[in-house]
Amino acid sequence: MSDNAETQEVSESQIAVHWREEEYFPPPPAFVQQANASDPAIFERFSEDKFPDCFTEYAELLTWDKPWDTVLDTSNAPFWRWFVGGKLNASYNCVDRHAAANPDKTAIIWVPELEDDETLYISYGELLRQVNEFAALLSDYAGLKRGDRVTLHMPMVPELAVTMLACARLGVVHSQVFGGFSGNACGTRIADSGSRVLITMDGYYRAGSMQDHKVKADEAVAEAARQGQHVDQVLIWRRREGEYQSQTPIVDGRDFFVDEVIGKYAGQEVTPVSLNATDSLFLMYTSGTTGRPKGAQHSIGGYLAYVTGTAKYYQDIHPDDVYWCLADIGWITGHSYIVYGPLSLGTTTVIYEGVPNYPDGGRPWRIAEKLGVNIFHTSPTSIRMLRKVGPEEPFKYHYHFKHMTTVGEPIEPEVWRWYYNFVGKSEAAIVDTWWQTETGGFLGSTLPGLQPMKPGSCGPGVLGVYPVIYDEDGNEVPKGSGRAGNICIRNPWPGIMQTVWGQPERFIDVYYRKYNRDPNSKDWHDWPYFCGDGAVQAEDGYFRILGRVDDVINVAGHRLGTKELESAALTVPEVAEAAAVPVIDDIRGRMVEMYVSLKPGYEASPEMEGKVVTAIETEIGKIARPKNVWIVPDMPKTRSGKIMRRVIASVSNFADVGDVTTLANPEVVEGIRQHVQRTKVAKGDAPRELSETELAEIQAFGDV
Ligand code: WTA
Secondary structure (H helix, E strand, O other): OOOOHHHOOOOHHHOEOOOOOOOOEOOOHHHHHHOOOOOOHHHHHOOHHHOOHHHHHHHOOOOOOEOOOEEEEOOOOOOOEEEEOOEEOHHHHHHHHHHHHOOOOEEEEEEOOOOOOOOEEEEHHHHHHHHHHHHHHHHHOOOOOOOOEEEEEOOOOHHHHHHHHHHHHHOOEEEEOOOOEOHHHHHHHHHHHOOOEEEEEOEEEEOOEEEEOHHHHHHHHHHHHHOOOOOOEEEEEOOOOOOOOOOOOOOOOOEEEHHHHHHHHOOOOOOOOOEEOOOEEEEEEEOOOOOOOEEEEEEOHHHHHHHHHHHHHOOOOOOOOEEEEOOOOOOHHHHHHHHHHHHHOOOEEEEEOOOOOOOOOOHHHHHHHHHOOOEEEEOHHHHHHHHHHOOOHHHHOOOOOOEEEEEOOOOOHHHHHHHHHHHOOOOOEEEEEEOOHHHOOOOEOOOOOOOOEOOOOOEOEOOOOOEEEEOOOOOEOOOOOOEEEEEEEOOOOOOOOOEEOOOHHHHHHHHOOOOOOOOOOOOHHHOOEEEEEEEEEOOOOOEEEEEEOOOEEEEOOEEEEHHHHHHHHOOOOOEEEEEEEEEEEOOOEEEEEEEEEEOOOOOOOHHHHHHHHHHHHHHOEHHHOOOEEEEOOOOOEOOOOOEOHHHHHHHHOOOOOOOOOOOOOOHHHHHHHHHHHHHHHHOOOOOOOOOHHHHHHHHOOOOO
């Protein structure tokens, strides 16, 4: 299947969406009083007629070695170039300048998962020392230099931030792969990015037990080799200095413990390399509609300016705040709003190693109380989970949040209200931030001191970002019409990725082809950015995001491509065909269900189902573990042989399968339906009744 947005004839736009208008919540007065943005004149400064110069306000938050000549260069549209001619270093901006002004100020507070382990406070001065020493090691011991890519596969430890900042210091492009991804998934990303060095950790705690993580490095190196990329060095940070937490042997000449090597670089200083604003800071891989993951390539100047500006105004970060984002640094949220944005602003950022409900649902609130956290940031999945395990827990602890964020998935209004009333104790401003790996920073949100909140809606476009909803034919769907469509951004912004690493044609095809007015145009007005999300816009201009319109399943805020899941299932030799569909889940938003058919001569069995689960965990990671694997005699197909995912998605969700008479094999549907739904009912696993928007998503899933 092609990854061309043009082929995605998903018809969210034809679906009339009805929902109850929610009431506004005004920002709490105490919040407004101290907010970074409390003067409505800011909207004037970012009005469309000031574009693109309005974004110099964000760039001016940074320290530049040389100022830019051109704010936005569109000459090679849609490969936008921001702050052209400018020179800077991200590591300098996130570390050195604060270390110089305030060396003892805490930069990072690290909370290990085991409650008896000591919380670590790292000052800006200390962070600078660590970043310098590791940068020296990277350049001398690992031989890395400006422009090289390096893959990181690390858990939630401060060494991950140190590693990223050390790369940034040298102009080495880091590509951090989410620690929960499998060795094979990491290997694929090593190969795609052309990394010859892998940086990892021996182990980490998760849900109370030490995970062997180094074992994945061996798998990753082997997988990368299969794909033609040789890794000659694996640098291993150790979770506990001097102890090795993994069972796997150390490969002589390839594997090195950082703590054994770093001594050689004690006290060394590495001058931050003065880099072009348009050089690249990092790659962040994400899923698309084909199996090959997309490396979203982010710039230094535009990206850092954008995350710094949005962290200041939308997260309301002041230097003396204690800010805690519970996301994983292995996702874009962690890059932008745990590491780069907060540190660039010189605040204190909290990194927590483990799962939020370990050892119980009160853990986040104990951490918040102990550390004096006043800004909190998490996902709807964590909020749902914490509500389930301890709805009253927040009131047992004496913390006070002035501000809270939700990110990653649509949040149901009832869940939002629990977040507001219980977690926020009715005294915090909430922002529901809608954005993507590709966009670097927020696209849709309320400005917390100036715009009221509305549960379930992210709000309008953020400062300087102008969203629009188009129908399939490119007609604008007016606000207040009650109709949904494809949300796009009319203009470029500094946080937008530069390209898809090594696949520039895919960058154009996926994000710009669909609504481009003239492929030769150098005028940004002709290049609306296609987000891949369905949305509706209310009369007040607020957007409600409905979810993906492509073949992506959003599990607990993490994007999984159906093609990746299906390719993983197909690595099981007995499997003939595979299809992945979403099921609505009350905690995780969506979960994956797999349908597979077997080659002739093989029988369905629990062992066979287990093989499919194992294959998915091996190829992608535990996060993608399917809720069920259904082995069916045949898949419902069109006459041209395409598997009808919307039919099986409807079966899994107990939705009406619609008209199946045009299929090549309509007779198989009823058998599958009875088997799947009876089994689910027997297991007590029948879903609640779906809302109209959920139904629309399921019944159009994979529609091409
Ligand atoms: C979804 C995460 C509703 C959306 C930052 C988007 C959201 C995808 C929200 C990107 C939100 C993200 N409300 N949906 N506030 N935030 N999404 O790349 O479908 O991991 O396209 O970036 O998550 O996921 P990604």
